[in-house]
Amino acid sequence: MRALVLAAGMGERLRPLTDVTPKPMLELGGHPLIHYPLAMLRRAGITDVAINVHHLGSVIQHGLGDGSQLGLRITYAPEPVLLGTGGPLNGLRDFLGGDTFVMANSDTILDLDLRAMIAFHRAHAALATIALFNPANLDYYSRLEIDAAQRLSRMRLLARRDPLQYDDYPSRLDEGVAATLSPFMYCGVIVAEPAVLDLVPPKPPWSLMQGLFAPMVARAQSVFGYVHTGYFRTMDDLKSYDALKAEFASSPSPKII
Numbered sequence: 001m002r003a004l005v006l007a008a009g010m011g012e013r014l015r016p017l018t019d020v021t022p023k024p025m026l027e028l029g030g031h032p033l034i035h036y037p038l039a040m041l042r043r044a045g046i047t048d049v050a051i052n053v054h055h056l057g058s059v060i061q062h063g064l065g066d067g068s069q070l071g072l073r074i075t076y077a078p079e080p081v082l083l084g085t086g087g088p089l090n091g092l093r094d095f096l097g098g099d100t101f102v103m104a105n106s107d108t109i110l111d112l113d114l115r116a117m118i119a120f121h122r123a124h125a126a127l128a129t130i131a132l133f134n135p136a137n138l139d140y141y142s143r144l145e146i147d148a149a150q151r152l153s154r155m156r157l158l159a160r161r162d163p164l165q166y167d168d169y170p171s172r173l174d175e176g177v178a179a180t181l182s183p184f185m186y187c188g189v190i191v192a193e194p195a196v197l198d199l200v201p202p203k204p205p206w207s208l209m210q211g212l213f214a215p216m217v218a219r220a221q222s223v224f225g226y227v228h229t230g231y232f233r234t235m236d237d238l239k240s241y242d243a244l245k246a247e248f249a250s251s252p253s254p255k256i257i
Contacts, residue, residue, distance in 0.1 A: 001099050001118075003046050004088060005037055007106040008054035008079050013237040022056040024106040025063050026241070029248040031257055032063060033235065037104040037188075038070055039257040044114035046102060047072050050095055052088040054079040086211050087204025089197060097194045103208070108188030109244075110232040111256045117226045121191040124150075124224050128192040128213060132184035132225040133232050139164060142209065145181035146225040153181055155214040169214035184225060187232050231256065 011023030018026075024034035034051075041049060049072050053060050057078055067074030075095060077088055089096070100118065112131060121129035130152065132144055143156040143166065154173055156166035186209070201211050216223050235241050 001046050001101060002048040002050070002096055003041050003102040003104060004050045004052070004077075004092060004096060005034065005041075005104050005106050006052060006085060006088070007034060007060055008052045008057070008082060008088075009107075010055045010082075014235075014241060017238070017241075018055070020056075022053075022059050023235075025056075025059055026235070028109070028235070028241075028244055029257075033109075034060070034064070034106045035070070036109045036257055037106055038064075038067075038072060040110070040112060040114055040189075041102065041104065042071050044102075044118065046114075048075070049073070050075045050077050050088075050092055051106075052077040052079055052083070054082050082205060084205030084207050084211070086200065086206045086208040089200050089212075090202075090204055093197050097197050100191060100193055103190040103192065105188035105234075107236075108232070108234050109256065110187060110189075110228060111230045112187075112189060112228050114189070117189070118191055120226050121224065125222060126191075126193070126224045127222045128190060128196055128216065129224045129226050130213065131187045131189040132227050133187035134227070134229075135185050138183055138185060141185035142166070143183040144186055144225060145178075145183045146227075147181055150225050150227070152217045152223040152225050154178065155209065155217050156183075157210055157214060167210070167214075169218040171218070184227065187228055188234065191226075 007024040011018035014023055025032045051074055053076055061076055064074055142158040145154040147153045155169045159165040159167050233244055235244055
């Protein structure tokens with residue numbers, strides 16, 4: 001099994017820090033941020049990993065090398081022009097297309113049991129399984145809604161926050177059905193089958209959710225949600241970065257690396 005870690009973003013909300021250090025290499029708890037998803041993959045036995053790079057990509061490549069010091073084999077996928085969160089899949093079909101594969105964000109810290117998520121994915125014969133989390137305030141995020149069997153029945157992609165506005169997939173849903181669904185946010189990990197690669201838009205740039213998984217949900221294809229109830233943090237801006245550094249400094253870090 002192989003994986004893709006998404007690390008090409010500009011980290012604009014973390015400037016001026018990201019003017020000189022790419023977001024995946026910012027330090028937290030004594031490690032670069034990207035070490036956390038890489039450790040999650042390694043714990044699940046996944047050691048062949050592709051990492052897409054763009055902004056200050058050479059810093060990431062120099063910092064991680066070939067991955068051998070982390071127990072990994074890293075393949076880099078440079079993007080001279082940003083391809084969007086989904087675009088790397090177009091160029092990595094041969095790398096990822098032989099088996100079930102995993103996609104992970106480089107800026108997410110969580111104690112997800114990835115082996116259990118993969119087992120859930122296979123037990124449900126899913127085309128894709130998306131890790132979900134229930135935050136304190138869901139208004140800040142797109143809403144991924146699952147039924148009692150944990151099948152994704154609707155994605156409400158956040159279009160604007162004030163006032164709240166969503167792009168719905170499917171665009172219409174029976175009110176009675178909608179009332180039975182449970183909403184969550186995406187927390188940065190996806191397990192997918194090679195058949196998903198046949199559904200990707202032909203030309204980047206494109207978004208993973210809007211361009212691939214939301215349309216799959218709208219077509220009632222086999223997309224499931226795996227609810228994570230453990231530790232989960234994401235670093236979105238300078239304020240959240242400072243809060244995370246303070247958290248890690250004041251208490252033992254979770255055993256996730």
